[in-house]
Amino acid sequence: MMASLRQRIRLDPRLLIGCVLVVASVLGVIWVVSQAKQTVAVYVAAAPIAQGDAITEQSLSIVNVPISDSHELYLTPDRFDGSAVISTRPIGQGEYLPLSAIGAGDETSAPVVVTISGALPEDVGTGVAVELWAAAPGERPGTYNTPVALVQQAQVVRVLESQQLVNSGQVEVELRIPDTDLAEVLTALTNGSRLHVVPLYRPVGE
Template identity: 40%
Template sequence: MSDHSTARPRPRAFWADIRFLLGIVLVVVSVVGVWLVVSAARQTAPVFAAARTIVPGDAVDADDLRVVEVALGQLQDAYASPATLEPGAVATRTIPAGELVAKDAVGDAAAVQTTHVVVRTSTALPAAVTPGSTVEVWSAPLLDRGRYDTPRILVASATVVSVSDDESMMGSSGPAVELVIERADVAETLAAISDGSSMSIVPTAGEKP
């Protein structure tokens, strides 16, 4: 009678068990990562959007804003919200209607260095000159009756508040444009208006024609 040895199963390699466990861990991590991304994308926060075009120096209150729920993630802190907007805040730059209001677009009224002036132009306005647009103000000093000096830039950057084309005003020569300008430009602008200079409004580079 021959001697037959009983076959025993070979023990499972230790490294194979580790590889199996690592595979499970990677799957779990992947699933959790996807869940976190989807969850974050679904989380929204209330922030302000401009209900109208707001120009620099305008007071910013509840009538000028609307609350919208937006998923901003880590960018949330960069935008003004009902919890962060201070009473008496004013716009520090133009905020187009519908745009989310960035925190740096509003500030303390005491820090604003702009004011409003009305300039009546001697020429027709380009179509790009609309509320909220950025323009240059040019003036040509009056030399004598009907003769003007070479035009020059009077204000390099101004923001249009409103445009009025009221031809019923006595002595009107063109549309009246309300502008926001730096206080440093006020004296020279008023001097040009009072001495009869020919005034023109020109859209800055980048404004749509």
């Protein structure tokens, strides 16, 4: 009778199922811990990167993040060979660099700092497309000719703050200018023209 009782306890399926669940739970914890320890190096922006800015190793930092499917969406050291690339949208400091925000280097435009007369329109900021207008000096001192559009579409790289310029009613703006318009822009900068920017697009919802 005792032998029969021991046999029933030993073959009780609930005991076997319980043991299997305990073993599976332990193995699951071990797997989760081991996965958490596996990381991959991903680039983040060391400082804010404006749309159109060149992306170099000096503008990037490396952080290690847990391996997941999402890390495939970001720039990693093994995907960056130092070739000329630019950002296709503004990227904030500390932000992972998504592959969707990186494009081939732009060899058809150049950054130029221009001094704008008066305050900037509220919508003008990094990444905004603008027209650049210029009013050349008139024949009489202190007068200006009718403004003309120098650049049909330029890209705002950044607005440069200067207390001295603010006090004088002027603002410096770095623009990315198409190469075909550079000569006219440089001429306007050297002949004392009054420059103005006009945003081409108004942000949605504002």
